[in-house]
Amino acid sequence: MHSSAIFLIEFGAIILGLGLLGRFAGRFQFSPIPLYLLAGLAFGEGGLLPLGTSEEFVAIGAEIGVILLLLMLGLEYTATDLVSNLKTQYPAGLVDAALNALPGAAMALLLGWGPVAAVVLAGVTWISSSGVIAKVLGDLGRLGNRETPVILSILVLEDLSMAVYLPIITALLAGAGLAAGSATLAIALGVAGLVLVVAVRYGRHLSRFVSSDDPEKLLLVVLGLTLLVAGVAQQLQVSAAVGAFLVGIALSGEVAEGAHGLLSPLRDLFAAVFFVFFGLHTDPASIPPVLLPALALALVTAGTKIATGYWAAKRAGISAKGRWRAGGTLVARGEFSIVIAGLAVTSGIEPRLGPLATAYVLILVIIGPLTARYTEPVATRLTTRHRQPTIPAADTPQDRDLVPSPDTPIDT
Structure with missing residues (x-):
């Protein structure tokens, strides 16, 4: 009875604290993810007040959080949209992967962490x-x-790539050989392809089967189906997250919209628990030694993401201002980076990888909204000065209009 009371007190305090942190972040209009990570650091190993009885339940909640994150992403897209994006935007996806995965892999190799850690940090x-x-x-x-x-x-292509990438790192982290790893990848690709075919041809029938006018029944069926498929996928060493993502893709129309509305609060709750869980397994004392590599990696990959967005927007015929806005918007890293790093932390391949990923995400999840807002006006100001070096700084209203306000969205 005593341990049950302690569990309720601990878990209730965690949820209440997350709610207050979320309200604080919302008031200042920034992502609560860094606050959730910091909360995990405070209550984890080496933190101010380590948890006791509730950590196991938090671990289960964190796993559900990952599953719901991927399910909700899948619900955002139809199979037709995904096929269309693959056909038209795959060059941008390839450039995105090359420019942004290689710095992570190179950093892991420079730090002497080995090829498996390099593959993981590339995904981060x-x-x-x-x-x-x-x-x-x-x-x-x-x-x-x-x-x-x-x-x-670009985000859709990144989400799709997870269906291939997650099984690869799952096999690598499990220490599977080439044959076993190839079999796992073949199964993952086969399942993903099968789900896409079924979703394109029979998505309406599947959605009709799941559909219900009663929100309670719809919630139970969709959530139960997702957890079941995620469990089967994990049993096949494919990744529970990929299974959940594929369930989301298979559902469409009114069912997807209804499920999205019902599951959003659950997603937010368990996703917050997931970020806390990741922080729980990171000793705050382990972050300072990797802070400089994390900062260097953040600066480099912020630049490569801006270059990715600029190139993709230019290829689509967007004006220069829109290209800079596209690049600056893509800088933020968050939930996926932590999901990938969490798999590595659980496997124990490199103890410094978790702290580095935590510091990296903390930096970019704070910088990301700033680059989204200010990359375009700063680039416009610099290019204007470069083209007209003899003209002094804007002192008149007409001159100031050459540089758009950072708070003013421009649709070009």
Whole structure:
């Protein structure tokens, strides 16, 4: 009875604290992810007040959080949209992977962590935060801008790549040999392809089967189906997250919209628990030694993401201002980077990888909204000065209009 009371007190304090942190972040219009990570550091090993009885339950909640994050991403896209994006935007996806994964892999090798850690850190630096970027686009009023479909296409391709990437690192972290790893990848690709075919041809029938006018029944069926498929996928060494993502893709129409509304609060709750759980397993004392590599990696990959967005927007015929906005918006890293690093931390391949990933995400999840807001006006100001070096700084209203306000969204 005593341990049960302690569990309720600890877990209740965690949820209450996360709610207050979320409200604080919302008041100042920035992502709560860094605050959740810091909360985990405070209550974890080496923190101010380590948890006792509730840590096991938090671990289960964190796993559900990852599953719901991927399910909700899948619900955002239809199979037709994904196939269309693959056909038209795959060059941008390849450039994105090359420019942003290679710095992470190179840093791991320079630090002497080995090839497996290099593959993991490549994923950490590669994938942008869909959640943070979607919020930033909404806050800045840029959802209708011409460059926004380019940004979303890159995010979609990154999400799709997880269906291939996660099984690869799962096999590598498990120490599977070449044959076993190839078999795991073949299974993952086969399942993903099968789900896409079923979703394109029979998605309406599947959605009709899941559909219900009763929100309670719809919630139970979708959540139960997702957890079941995620469990089967994990049993096949494919990754529970990929299974959840594929379930989201398979559902469409009114079912997807209804499920999205019902599951959003659950996603937010368990995703917050996930970020706390990751922080729990990171000793705050282990962050300072990797802070400089994390900062260097953050600066390099912020630049490569800006270059990625600029190139993709230019390829789509967007004006120079829109190209800079696209690049600056893609900088933020978040949930996916932590999911990937969490797999590595659990496997224990490199003790410094978790702290470095934590510091890296903390830096970019704070810098990301700033680059989204200010990259375009700063680039415009610099290019204007470069083209007209003899003209002094803007002193008149007409001159100042040459440089758009950072708070003013521009649809070009």
